[in-house]
Amino acid sequence: MALPRTLFDKIWDSHVIVEKPGGDALLHIDRNFVHEGSFHAFGALAKDGRKVRMPRQNFAVADHYVPTVGRDRGLAAVEDDDARHMIGLLEENCRVNDIVHYGMADERQGIVHVIGPELGITQPGLTITCGDSHTSTHGALGAYAFGTGASQLKQILATQCLWLKRPKTLRVTVNGKLAPGVTGKDVVLAIIAKIGTAGATGHVIEFAGTAIRGLSVEARLTVCNMAIEAGGRAGMIAPDDAVYEYLHGREYAPQGADWDKALAQWRLLPSDDDARFDREVTLDGAALEPMLTWGTSPEEALPVSGRIPDPQTLGDTNQRDHALQALAYMDLKPGMALTDIQIDRAFIGSCTNGRIEDLRAAAAVLKGRKATIPAWISPGSTPLKAQAEAEGLDRIFLDAGVEWRASGCSSCAAMNGDSVPAGQRCASTSNRNFEGRQGKGARTHLMSPAMAAAAMITGRVTDVRKLLASSPSPSGRGLG
Amino acid sequence: MKPFTTLTAVAAPFNMANIDTDRIIPVRFLRKLRNAKAGYESYLFHDVRFDGEGREKPDFVLNQPAWRKAGILVAGANFGCGSSREGAVYALLDFGIRAVIAPSFGDIHYANELQNGMLPVTLPEEICRGLRDQLQAKPGASLAIDLPAQTVTDTLGDIHPFMIDPVYKERLLKGLDDIGLVLEQLPAIEAYEEKYHASQPWLV
Numbered sequence: 178m179a180l181p182r183t184l185f186d187k188i189w190d191s192h193v194i195v196e197k198p199g200g201d202a203l204l205h206i207d208r209n210f211v212h213e214g215s216f217h218a219f220g221a222l223a224k225d226g227r228k229v230r231m232p233r234q235n236f237a238v239a240d241h242y243v244p245t246v247g248r249d250r251g252l253a254a255v256e257d258d259d260a261r262h263m264i265g266l267l268e269e270n271c272r273v274n275d276i277v278h279y280g281m282a283d284e285r286q287g288i289v290h291v292i293g294p295e296l297g298i299t300q301p302g303l304t305i306t307c308g309d310s311h312t313s314t315h316g317a318l319g320a321y322a323f324g325t326g327a328s329q330l331k332q333i334l335a336t337q338c339l340w341l342k343r344p345k346t347l348r349v350t351v352n353g354k355l356a357p358g359v360t361g362k363d364v365v366l367a368i369i370a371k372i373g374t375a376g377a378t379g380h381v382i383e384f385a386g387t388a389i390r391g392l393s394v395e396a397r398l399t400v401c402n403m404a405i406e407a408g409g410r411a412g413m414i415a416p417d418d419a420v421y422e423y424l425h426g427r428e429y430a431p432q433g434a435d436w437d438k439a440l441a442q443w444r445l446l447p448s449d450d451d452a453r454f455d456r457e458v459t460l461d462g463a464a465l466e467p468m469l470t471w472g473t474s475p476e477e478a479l480p481v482s483g484r485i486p487d488p489q490t491l492g493d494t495n496q497r498d499h500a501l502q503a504l505a506y507m508d509l510k511p512g513m514a515l516t517d518i519q520i521d522r523a524f525i526g527s528c529t530n531g532r533i534e535d536l537r538a539a540a541a542v543l544k545g546r547k548a549t550i551p552a553w554i555s556p557g558s559t560p561l562k563a564q565a566e567a568e569g570l571d572r573i574f575l576d577a578g579v580e581w582r583a584s585g586c587s588s589c590a591a592m593n594g595d596s597v598p599a600g601q602r603c604a605s606t607s608n609r610n611f612e613g614r615q616g617k618g619a620r621t622h623l624m625s626p627a628m629a630a631a632a633m634i635t636g637r638v639t640d641v642r643k644l645l646a647s648s649p650s651p652s653g654r655g656l657g
Numbered sequence: 658m659k660p661f662t663t664l665t666a667v668a669a670p671f672n673m674a675n676i677d678t679d680r681i682i683p684v685r686f687l688r689k690l691r692n693a694k695a696g697y698e699s700y701l702f703h704d705v706r707f708d709g710e711g712r713e714k715p716d717f718v719l720n721q722p723a724w725r726k727a728g729i730l731v732a733g734a735n736f737g738c739g740s741s742r743e744g745a746v747y748a749l750l751d752f753g754i755r756a757v758i759a760p761s762f763g764d765i766h767y768a769n770e771l772q773n774g775m776l777p778v779t780l781p782e783e784i785c786r787g788l789r790d791q792l793q794a795k796p797g798a799s800l801a802i803d804l805p806a807q808t809v810t811d812t813l814g815d816i817h818p819f820m821i822d823p824v825y826k827e828r829l830l831k832g833l834d835d836i837g838l839v840l841e842q843l844p845a846i847e848a849y850e851e852k853y854h855a856s857q858p859w860l861v
Contacts, residue, residue: 195845214742227836231861
């Protein structure tokens, strides 16, 4: 009998072209995504006199540098000369190399990690790469997806293969049922707080357990998106009927008889019952609360009912030193209740939390209420923007005084000028609270869309569950 | 790629864990072209190295006279975590840093260093701490890294062996280019692709 294998093992084994002594494997890459930031790799490729070897397995989208206002003006809306040049350069590199390109004006444009699943380019069992660390997102559909730097991206463009060492496996099992108001974002922040930002270094994480199984595909994408913030090489979740229903009928999904054949293959992918992982971590999902970060590393996260820790009480020297620096940067004091933190502005969007479910969760909180601080919402893709508008969500946002923007990476990466002013404190649904991430001197508190929406209303960190319970607003329900 | 064999260079101590790639190079510089005329050295650690007016912050380690010409960094755990930006490696290299010694590295950054002929040296936490203490005590002192022997010699002459994957080691020693190594396998690649895509025609 064959040895029991994990989901990861099965995908890895079926993609190895050759293996060298010492464990170096040449892996076939099914799908590779490029964006404006990929210009270093295209430039290096051209310098070598090479072209993209398998154009049909490569997909391009403009997301990192696109403006989120004035999009009807096209490239003229891009204020920065370098950024405008990069957006044009991507289009040109795709034309030369015959790669499909979803540019700024394309109705399918969006954040690369949102449109991949949305168009059905992302499928179970595939190897997926992109020159972006949040490529781990795509693993939510049962793929092995990981980010690379420019040199490895160039190699993939030139060959559609990559030399890799087989990573180790870590299974994170989240048992129980999540309480109402606790989302995928809270689950993954709790995992990172528990294992640390280097907790999964060298490992592929498989998220499992009843709490994970109970998540929608959108919420699973959020969880896998932040696998990299735990140091994971990739994050993945076994595909199931929820994934198949999500994919069925999407543009790049197999059709007709191919669908049935693909489905039969996908059903073989989940980890075998007695498959062995190199490491195991378990969390009680029922005990989780809405989470947010207080520091400058995603592991510096606590439940909303918590207080800023005293760095001197942290067991590990590295954590202590980091926390001291983080509190100075964030201008926060030990012992302070998280709900006493004043918030200057809020951002909902990004590849972490820019999907329809996230927009609906924000709308459920904002309906009939007013934002008291500058607040932005940027949908994860242009089709999602249209869908949200068809559902009337844009009306709710606009009535609440929230800016309803076009789709792009926006304030998460702050590459397009959507930055947070120095010294300001931003409630953000993005993925990184590093110093300067959202702009020089910007202070980021990561949280879920519902929590960020609550902060929009109160101007401070707020337990969204209490806000919805205490207010007489008609939107008091809607957090499932 | 420039081969890496041995390196004796001034080593700068970085007493911090989780140095992310946003800190190594802030995002606004990633749009900049990099060529022989314009390197990335001035972007390295930009927002902790310079103040709002672009003046050097005197307390930042690489601004201190002893470490201005550092060729090696000794850092805390999880160096280069976060974003996949290879600009972090370009900034380190263009400044003149060819090796980083740390207890652990972010996976993507580790691969990016290797791809550019930089050596990431992994040594245990207590040894890294000891090296940083020595360097603080003797500002401007050098460390010697010997890749063939897999050793770091500290300022006292003590030798610390380190582990590195033999495949990575060979590539660094010879300065091998991954694309060349892939294309040697072209017949196997084509045979694989034909069979693979025949069984899943919807993928292409």
